[in-house]
Amino acid sequence: MKPAKFQIALVTGSNKGIGEAIATGLAAEGYTVLITSRSLAKAVAVAQRLTQDGGKAYGFELDVTNEEAVDHFAQQILNQFGQVDILVNNAGIALDQWVQGQNLDLDYMRETFAVNVFAPLHLIQKFLPQMKKQAFGRIVNVSSELGSLETMEMAGTVAYRSSKTALNAVTKLLALEIEDGEDIQINAACPGWVKTALGGPEAPRSPKEGADTALWLATQPKNGPNGKLFRDRSLYPW
Ligand SMILES: NC(=O)c1ccc[n+]([C@@H]2O[C@H](COP(=O)([O-])OP(=O)(O)OC[C@H]3O[C@@H](n4cnc5c(N)ncnc54)[C@H](OP(=O)(O)O)[C@@H]3O)[C@@H](O)[C@H]2O)c1
Structure with missing residues (x-):
């Protein structure tokens, strides 16, 4: 059950895939969902669909790697809604699937870290202070078992996997x-x-199945887990 006054959820990269499924699940649970996408038209289209389905959602343009845009966006959201109670850092890229590290283009590494590591941290920096003021917040970083050091046995995909380790x-x-x-x-x-x-x-x-653990974490009651990695609602080794 969500406390009545904590109702604003923000999901990055929610125009498609797992992010859209997380946003859909949060809207179905009664949260006001802020849909963000690099394309305003795509964000608005998802928000309209959720609204037609009886939810509350608004679409915003946001490239999470544009630091100035993130600063401006965070201010705009806090002015307009007063708070963000749930932040789901979902936007992610994988540019180097199964490329060996010895052949990795360093630009892939930089770009991947910009989206998968720097942007989630930046968004946390923008919204955590207000969460601390209201002493309530849920932040979920959509990561991957591929970043787990403990289960890292096959080579390859160094940019993506190490970005999730860093996340x-x-x-x-x-x-x-x-x-x-x-x-x-x-x-x-x-x-x-x-x-x-x-x-x-x-x-x-399916994206809906993939969204389940993030949704579960986003809607945990007081005294739920903090600082852990989960897969299928179970602890997963770092
Ligand atoms: N699919 C899997 O099997 C899997 C497994 C483990 C973890 N994950 C993680 O799950 C998350 C969602 O992935 P997905 O599978 O749903 O992939 P997806 O369908 O490709 O969606 C990725 C989302 O991230 C957005 N995005 C990428 N770069 C962005 C940027 N600079 N600014 C804002 N948004 C940006 C994309 O926007 P555009 O539409 O504009 O590109 C899209 O909305 C990622 O963090 C991914 O690493 C996925």
Whole structure:
């Protein structure tokens, strides 16, 4: 059950794939969902669909790597809605699928870290202070088991996988900045292998199935987990 006054959820990269499924799930649970996409038209289209289905949603243009745009967007959102209670850092890219590190284009590495690591941290920096003021917040970073050091046995996909390892570290370290009495949780969710533009057509899971653990974490009651990685609603090793 969500506390009545905490009702604003923001999902990055929610124009398609797992992000759209997370946004759909949050709208169905009664949250006002802020849909963000690099394309305003796509964000608005998803928001309209959710509204037609009886939810409350608004679409915004946001390239999460544009630091000036993120600063401006965060100010605009806090002015307009007063708060963000749930932040789901979902936007992600995988440019180097199964490329060996020895052949990796460093620009892939930079671009991947910009979207998968720098942007989630930047968005947390923008919204955590207000969450701390209201002593409530849920932050979910959409990560991947491919970034888990413990289960890293095959070579390749160095940019994507190390970016998720870094995102996991950001999750754990930022969670340590939450103080006693603040009902704030920062966790990472692995969606499994999901049929999306990123996951490809062979993946066994639907976006809705992939969204489940992130949704579960986003809507945890007080005293839920903080600073952990989950897959299928179960703890997953870092
Ligand atoms: N699919 C899987 O099997 C799988 C497995 C593990 C983890 N994940 C993670 O799940 C998350 C969602 O992935 P997905 O599978 O749903 O992929 P997807 O369908 O390709 O969606 C990725 C989303 O991120 C957005 N995005 C990319 N770069 C962006 C930027 N600079 N600014 C704003 N938005 C940006 C995309 O926007 P555009 O439409 O504009 O490109 C899109 O909305 C990612 O973090 C991914 O790493 C996926």
